[in-house]
Amino acid sequence: MNETTEIRKGLNGVVADVTAISKVNPETNSLLYRGYPVPELAASQPFEAVAHLLWTGELPTTVELEAALRHERSHRALAPEVKTVMDSLPTSCHPMDSVRTAVSLLGGLDPDAEDSSPEAEREKARRLFAQLPAVIAYEQRRRRAGGPTDPVPPREDLDYSRNFLWMTFGEEQADEIVEAFRVSMVLYAEHSFNASTFTARVITSTLSDLHSAVTGAIGALKGSLHGGANEAVMHTFDEIGIRPEESQDEARARAKAWMDDALAQKKKVMGFGHRVYKHGDSRVPTMKTAMDTMIEHVGRPEVLGLYDGLEQSMDEAKGIKPNLDYPAGPTYHLMGFDTEMFTPLFIAARITGWTAHIMEQRAANSLIRPLSEYDGPDERHVPGV
Numbered sequence: 001m002n003e004t005t006e007i008r009k010g011l012n013g014v015v016a017d018v019t020a021i022s023k024v025n026p027e028t029n030s031l032l033y034r035g036y037p038v039p040e041l042a043a044s045q046p047f048e049a050v051a052h053l054l055w056t057g058e059l060p061t062t063v064e065l066e067a068a069l070r071h072e073r074s075h076r077a078l079a080p081e082v083k084t085v086m087d088s089l090p091t092s093c094h095p096m097d098s099v100r101t102a103v104s105l106l107g108g109l110d111p112d113a114e115d116s117s118p119e120a121e122r123e124k125a126r127r128l129f130a131q132l133p134a135v136i137a138y139e140q141r142r143r144r145a146g147g148p149t150d151p152v153p154p155r156e157d158l159d160y161s162r163n164f165l166w167m168t169f170g171e172e173q174a175d176e177i178v179e180a181f182r183v184s185m186v187l188y189a190e191h192s193f194n195a196s197t198f199t200a201r202v203i204t205s206t207l208s209d210l211h212s213a214v215t216g217a218i219g220a221l222k223g224s225l226h227g228g229a230n231e232a233v234m235h236t237f238d239e240i241g242i243r244p245e246e247s248q249d250e251a252r253a254r255a256k257a258w259m260d261d262a263l264a265q266k267k268k269v270m271g272f273g274h275r276v277y278k279h280g281d282s283r284v285p286t287m288k289t290a291m292d293t294m295i296e297h298v299g300r301p302e303v304l305g306l307y308d309g310l311e312q313s314m315d316e317a318k319g320i321k322p323n324l325d326y327p328a329g330p331t332y333h334l335m336g337f338d339t340e341m342f343t344p345l346f347i348a349a350r351i352t353g354w355t356a357h358i359m360e361q362r363a364a365n366s367l368i369r370p371l372s373e374y375d376g377p378d379e380r381h382v383p384g385v
């Protein structure tokens with residue numbers, strides 16, 4: 001290896017470009033979307049307004065918000081072609097594969113697929129944002145039905161979050177549940193150059209189309225070191241055992257013992273640690289409050305016991321803090337989603353950030369193509385040639 005070449009494995013610490021979309025500040029454990037602190041947005045804004053902010057740089061005026069709500073409501077229905085293709089997949093396949101396939105298909109069906117003008121990109125982003133809930137809700141329903149079933153049609157009188165839950169469960173959900181869901185969408189929406197967003201930017205940088213970039217981003221999000229961690233957190237809870245009859249203290253003690261054992265075996269425990277934040281993920285306190293509301297609403301204190309036990313033991317042993325996926329996983333579980341559906345919910349939120357980055361990349365493009373240092377065999381020759 002060339003002694004002067006510095007290789008930053010995993011691009012750790014490398015600043016790859018500028019972005020005006022969000023600022024992750026690990027020193028102050030803070031996160032801004034277009035300058036606004038995310039806890040302020042989570043406390044006050046509909047998810048539709050946050051999407052508008054990420055795409056345009058500004059919160060919508062009343063008139064703009066009304067137009068955004070109308071647009072989202074008019075593109076919610078599950079396209080019959082998408083249902084047919086989803087129905088051709090076995091219900092044993094991972095829901096991330098179904099949603100990735102549906103997005104790829106939506107690209108093929110989109111009238112503006114090959115138009116990369118700013119106007120067309122914005123329209124495609126808005127359409128995908130509106131189309132994804134029906135895809136994800138239908139995937140949950142067909143898994144529960146064990147095969148093709150009837151989707152629950154969207155309701156124009158309901159906002160994004162309430163309608164998402166309606167299409168998933170076919171019943172209106174309590175305000176506490178809808179609110180926790182909305183908060184999770186706002187928190188999951190955007191996070192600078194994370195692996196899936198960077199994937200979308202790499203694909204865009206070749207002048208490929210928006211749906212291809214999103215399809216690739218979904219592939220990157222699926223892994224358990226990234227978005228797949230919210231699912232993995234629930235597998236940990238399941239492995240420890242969720243016992244509704246147990247007290248919070250009993251659950252905490254069992255979780256602590258499980259974590260001590262896992263760390264003694266040098267296991268990586270999903271939902272903890274972060275590439276950028278080293279003193280705690282800025283979004284966790286807001287998501288934890290939403291989780292606490294859910295726990296109180298459904299009366300399941302033992303889930304909080306498991307949560308606290310793992311967190312405390314990890315902190316005491318290694319000082320590693322939870323990331324957003326840690327409170328999000330149990331929150332989605334308590335809402336009634338299947339565990340494998342948690343990362344698709346992340347897609348529904350992150351479509352806003354991904355598409356904002358796709359537009360930003362396209363507006364100031366340079367092909368993303370780093371170098372590598374060769375460490376294979378020295379030059380050699382095929383015998384006889």
Ligand SMILES: CC(=O)SCCNC(=O)CCNC(=O)[C@H](O)C(C)(C)COP(=O)(O)OP(=O)(O)OC[C@H]1O[C@@H](n2cnc3c(N)ncnc32)[C@H](O)[C@@H]1OP(=O)(O)O
Nearest residue numbers: 224225226227229267268269270271272273274275323325
């Ligand atoms: C929304 C999101 O995508 S947030 C991220 C979700 N991902 C997860 O929750 C997966 C679990 N966490 C991890 O694997 C890591 O913390 C990552 C991949 C997120 C960040 O990792 P990196 O910045 O590359 O740090 P790295 O993995 O090198 O960890 C540094 C040290 O902390 C330890 N560590 C980090 N995370 C964990 C964890 N979750 N469990 C146990 N140990 C951990 C590593 O073992 C390593 O220890 P060592 O120095 O003794 O070898």
Ligand SMILES: O=C([O-])CC(=O)C(=O)O
Nearest residue numbers: 190191193194195275276
């Ligand atoms: O920033 C990251 O590396 C991962 C993350 O938290 C996110 O994408 O929300």
